Amino acid sequence: MKIVVLADEVSFDTIRQLDTEAAWVRITDEKEFALHADADAWFDLSENAMSNNHPAAAIPLFIHAVTDVLPSNKKAIRINAWKGFLENESWEVAGELNDLEKAILSHLNKNTIICANEPGFISARIIAMIINEAYYAKGENVSTEAEIDTAMKLGTNYPYGPFEWAQKIGVQNIYALLKKLSLQDSRYNPAPLLIKTAAA
CATH class of the missing domain: 3.40.50.720 (NAD(P)-binding Rossmann-like Domain)
Known part of the structure; x- marks a missing residue:
């Protein structure tokens, strides 16, 4: 082949x-x-x-x-x-x-x-939202990146924490998907810290 x-x-x-x-x-x-x-x-x-x-x-x-x-x-x-x-x-x-x-x-x-021919498929859409929420939490000084990653891996048995996922996938890719989804639903609005990180 x-x-x-x-x-x-x-x-x-x-x-x-x-x-x-x-x-x-x-x-x-x-x-x-x-x-x-x-x-x-x-x-x-x-x-x-x-x-x-x-x-x-x-x-x-x-x-x-x-x-x-x-x-x-x-x-x-x-x-x-x-x-x-x-x-x-x-x-x-x-x-x-x-x-x-x-x-x-x-x-x-x-x-x-x-999947339906929609932005984000299923898992990418969900992971992008988890990453976005992690950026909201960090931006509001709830916890550090390392602590959030550890909590998610231990609490949900995910292979990566949200910040590890963001680094692996690329913050710009996460931002682009959230921005596209937010045009139809404001719950996908990217977190201010995620926007700042994607622009850096």
Whole structure:
């Protein structure tokens, strides 16, 4: 199986661990997809994946897009490739999976959770809110980052505390998702400290 991936080195190294037998090819520009028309799947895990111009082909295309949604004219499957999410046993996906796309995900040993084509999927939206609340708590001098992280890991058995998640995912990514969600619901308004941190 040949899988072509547009990604940074960290994301590429993470995804290729899903199948060490496959022929993984890392590319650095969207135009390079056209050079791999023999691939079994294309993955665009770049930060601007949704706006990239992907060649028209019958090859399954998986696009990293947490904040943006699939336009009706884009034939692709939307996934969450935030740092820390590619390793999950299950992937949240948006888009209509055909048999070929299901086979690719099955080959990669991924269970799929079909989500509405909405910003944030399920888990990213919830984790962003937890991180946001942690920034509110720190900004109001409730506790320190280390104490909040420890409390959440011990109290909820999460693998990371909210500030550890924010560092892993990227505060700018959390901010972008919350900002997008807040356009429809004010409960997603980013905490002042999170806004300040994202701008730094």
